[in-house]
Amino acid sequence: MAHHAHTHAHDDHHGAEHDHGSLKSYITGFVLSVILTVIPFWLVMGEVLENRTATILLVALFAAIQVIVHVVYFLHVTPHAEEGWTLTSTIFTLVVVVIMIAGSVWVMYNMNANMMPNHEMGGNLGAVVPEGQGSGEPENPR
């Protein structure tokens, strides 16, 4: 009997947590998204900032904030939704994504810097490479 009551309570709880958001949360998310989309487009298309690196960093920052806005207001990922499992899987995925992208860029940057002596590092290594090999194409490792 006690078991039965427990499942019932669980069912009710489950029904309540399928939160599809309210009109207010959708509108908030939409307005924030519009703002966070318009600003980076304006920064790039209007060539607002002189500093190239600052523009790139700002675009990346606005993208990161907008992803969070979408995940919270449109995908309804909160610590309470699905007993926290959507939040857990999101954070796990985010960690894997960061490792994958940052790792790829890092490793491949080093490969490029160290294996193509004719490009940026041409100054000190170019002399060692005989003429004709420096076609700019990645060389066959064999």
Add this chain to the structure above:
Amino acid sequence: MSTVTLPKDGAFHLTEEPHHPEGASTLLGFYIYLMSDCLIFSVLFATYAVLGGAYAAGPGPKELFDLDLIAVNTAMLLFSSITYGFAMLAMQRHNSKQVIGWLLVTAVFGACFLAIELYEFHHLIHEGAGPQRSAFLSAFFLLVGTHGLHVTFGMLWLFTLVFQVRKFGLTAAMQRRLSCLSLFWHFLDVIWIGVFSFVYLVRMV
């Protein structure tokens, strides 16, 4: 009773599966599928990040990309996101007519998005900047094309649901399906944030 009685056969496993209502874990399962889809996209983003500078003496982003077009495209996808949100709110009010109406509005925005993207692809290929031109363009078509394919299948799914809502009404199963497509559709908008920021904007600075 305070003492624990052992079952006759001494087993501690549950004699019957814990009862869950049908489909209770569908949304979480679908969300975890989306996270795996997110990993596919992150590999494609990493590929683009690595190969994005390999032009093979061909055209680069500044010669090829038209930011006005991308801005319109972004607006289309964002509008389709909010209209799908309105469809979900209509579903909460159990108003199937409004659900279908908002789904169709969403489909119109989605179709505009796809049309603009196809126009862009056609234009690029026509200019000789197809996926075979350089590693940069291969990575570009792969990433943006994969996103476009997802939107295409989302549209198919959306029309399927329009017909199903008309036929079955807003049953529990239909609400579950609409919620899954809601996650899918908003997820595609999240991926598009990465696309317009890192594929287009950052490369046009």
